[in-house]
Amino acid sequence: MIEVAHLTKEFGDFTAVRDVSFTIAPGECVGFLGPNGAGKTTTMRVIAGIFPPTSGTVRVGGHDVQREPNATRRLVGYFPENAPYYPEMSIEEYLAFVARAKRLPRAARRSEIERVIRATSLGEMRRRLVGKLSKGFRQRVGLAQALLGDPQVLILDEPTSGLDPEQVAEIRELVKSLRGQRTIIFSSHILSEVSQVAQRVVIINRGRVVAEDHPDGLARRIEGAVTVHLRAEAPESELRLLLSSVPGVHDLAVVDGRFRFHARDEAVLREVSRAVTARGFLLLELSRESLSLEEIFLRLVHVGDEPRQGAA
Amino acid sequence: MIAILRKELVTYFSSLLAYVVITLFLGVSGFYFYSNLSFFLLSGGFDVARGLWQFQLHDMRQIMLTLLPLLTMRLFAEERRLGTLELLWTYPLRDVQIVLGKYLASLLVLLLMLAPTLLFPALLTQTHAPVAIGALLAGYLGLFLLGAAFLACGILISALTDSQVLAAAVTFSLLLLFWVMTWNEAAVGAPALSVLSKLSLFDRFYVFSRGGIDSRDVTFFVLFSAVFLAWTVLALGSRRWRGVK
Ligand SMILES: Nc1ncnc2c1ncn2[C@@H]1O[C@H](COP(=O)(O)OP(=O)(O)O)[C@@H](O)[C@H]1O
Ligand SMILES: [Mg+2]
Numbered sequence: 001m002i003e004v005a006h007l008t009k010e011f012g013d014f015t016a017v018r019d020v021s022f023t024i025a026p027g028e029c030v031g032f033l034g035p036n037g038a039g040k041t042t043t044m045r046v047i048a049g050i051f052p053p054t055s056g057t058v059r060v061g062g063h064d065v066q067r068e069p070n071a072t073r074r075l076v077g078y079f080p081e082n083a084p085y086y087p088e089m090s091i092e093e094y095l096a097f098v099a100r101a102k103r104l105p106r107a108a109r110r111s112e113i114e115r116v117i118r119a120t121s122l123g124e125m126r127r128r129l130v131g132k133l134s135k136g137f138r139q140r141v142g143l144a145q146a147l148l149g150d151p152q153v154l155i156l157d158e159p160t161s162g163l164d165p166e167q168v169a170e171i172r173e174l175v176k177s178l179r180g181q182r183t184i185i186f187s188s189h190i191l192s193e194v195s196q197v198a199q200r201v202v203i204i205n206r207g208r209v210v211a212e213d214h215p216d217g218l219a220r221r222i223e224g225a226v227t228v229h230l231r232a233e234a235p236e237s238e239l240r241l242l243l244s245s246v247p248g249v250h251d252l253a254v255v256d257g258r259f260r261f262h263a264r265d266e267a268v269l270r271e272v273s274r275a276v277t278a279r280g281f282l283l284l285e286l287s288r289e290s291l292s293l294e295e296i297f298l299r300l301v302h303v304g305d306e307p308r309q310g311a312a
Numbered sequence: 313m314i315a316i317l318r319k320e321l322v323t324y325f326s327s328l329l330a331y332v333v334i335t336l337f338l339g340v341s342g343f344y345f346y347s348n349l350s351f352f353l354l355s356g357g358f359d360v361a362r363g364l365w366q367f368q369l370h371d372m373r374q375i376m377l378t379l380l381p382l383l384t385m386r387l388f389a390e391e392r393r394l395g396t397l398e399l400l401w402t403y404p405l406r407d408v409q410i411v412l413g414k415y416l417a418s419l420l421v422l423l424l425m426l427a428p429t430l431l432f433p434a435l436l437t438q439t440h441a442p443v444a445i446g447a448l449l450a451g452y453l454g455l456f457l458l459g460a461a462f463l464a465c466g467i468l469i470s471a472l473t474d475s476q477v478l479a480a481a482v483t484f485s486l487l488l489l490f491w492v493m494t495w496n497e498a499a500v501g502a503p504a505l506s507v508l509s510k511l512s513l514f515d516r517f518y519v520f521s522r523g524g525i526d527s528r529d530v531t532f533f534v535l536f537s538a539v540f541l542a543w544t545v546l547a548l549g550s551r552r553w554r555g556v557k
Contacts, residue, residue, distance in 0.1 A: 050401045070404040078402040084395030088327045100315030101403040
């Protein structure tokens with residue numbers, strides 16, 4: 001459905017995206033993961049037809065985004081980063097505008113608007129001015145706009161950024177509910193989020209694709225993403241034996257009188273603390289430091305098992 | 313194009329900007345009409361049916377010069393500031409359609425602004441002398457074409473900045489420049505002056521205000537607007553190539 005081949009985008013003499021290639025099958029839900037400035041937005045904008053690539057080609061539904069922009073734009077619903085909005089329009093007015101701008105047939109407009117209002121639970125707010133809505137609602141208006149016309153491809157640029165945890169969960173559920181026949185790309189700089197929603201993750205850093213994997217494979221590869229420090233009132237040898245028996249604990253060592261090990265995720269911590277207290281030992285310290293995304297990328301690139309296709 | 317046109321109209325009226333501009337225009341031009349009329353009636357001997365309108369049209373021209381930049385300042389500058397321009401580019405719309413949609417919306421507001429002022433001559437026909445209709449309509453055509461040129465100029469400036477205030481200020485200054493550029497005859501010299509006066513929007517308006525229609529003037533105004541609109545389309549295109557930021 002989406003074929004990106006050797007995409008490069010330069011802004012002046014700065015290269016934001018460098019020789020990026022990947023393909024996305026119809027119906028697939030793919031997460032774009034990368035820190036700020038990685039080139040996610042730039043890549044998505046090229047796919048959405050906002051600006052042309054400097055070199056390389058992007059095809060959506062078999063059409064070239066540069067040569068047939070209106071053909072590809074009709075296939076794509078786009079949610080821009082930060083969900084820009086017109087403060088002086090009501091939700092209904094705004095969606096009516098988008099329905100026309102997307103050239104939906106007159107007869108279908110009304111029902112399409114109703115459908116997306118329902119899908120994004122905006123019914124009660126429909127006559128409110130978008131500028132008067134909370135960020136969470138505005139984000140939903142942005143999604144509603146992308147969904148209008150039921151496009152085959154959805155490109156969602158950080159749909160959960162800047163929201164409180166409850167709203168993040170809502171939006172995430174909404175995106176999950178959209179999976180199915182539609183092809184979805186959504187970007188995020190939060191690993192756990194991408195892993196929850198996407199079937200496949202494309203990791204971008206500094207304008208390049210550094211890895212491409214299924215969430216499970218990814219999890220395996222970044223095993224040890226969490227570094228844990230532990231102190232307990234217990235004989236060292238017994239404690240060592242105990243800790244190493246907990247699944248998910250790796251690289252166990254004693255540093256500065258504390259145990260230090262790597263764990264895949266937070267769930268391992270719970271197991272560890274349960275095991276220690278169950279044996280009647282007193283837990284004195286249990287602290288963790290997560291790897292930053294940057295460190296995760298280093299791990300993916302250097303520690304990487306077998307290098308994957310597309311890896312830099 | 314219709315989509316953009318309707319959206320701009322919705323925004324004009326829900327942001328109250330259109331009401332403010334139209335009300336100001338009607339208020340100030342009503343005031344001028346009143347004082348012009350008093351002047352004509354008191355001093356006597358002038359041709360109220362024609363002469364009054366020359367005064368009135370020139371006054372309305374001045375008010376347009378100040379108010380029309382307010383109508384165009386928002387059109388692109390605000391989309392740029394909000395980041396919504398990026399979103400427009402994901403819809404199957406061409407830049408020409410975006411520009412024309414916005415332009416037509418501003419033209420409609422201009423029409424809404426000018427139309428009620430036809431009440432002045434209608435009133436005058438009732439109470440005093442009949443008005444020379446042909447001359448009056450020529451004057452209004454000129455006023456509309458002049459306004460259309462102002463708007464085309466303003467829309468280009470609006471596409472070049474993120475700031476509405478800056479867009480309005482620069483548009484106003486530019487229009488002012490078009491007005492005053494033929495004033496200082498001594499400084500520019502005769503050959504330059506003849507070129508400048510051909511370009512001057514305001515000199516072109518002169519014939520209309522006297523009740524005449526010169527097809528060359530009509531063509532000039534239409535071309536002037538077309539050039540600025542085409543320029544706006546190019547400005548949008550180059551912005552897109554450079555990236556949205
Ligand atoms: N229009 C632009 N002009 C210059 N630099 C840009 C432009 N757009 C993006 N960039 C730069 O390109 C890099 C990638 O940006 P972006 O694609 O927005 O990253 P991400 O979405 O992953 O945070 C950043 O360093 C950003 O500053
Ligand atoms: Mg981004």
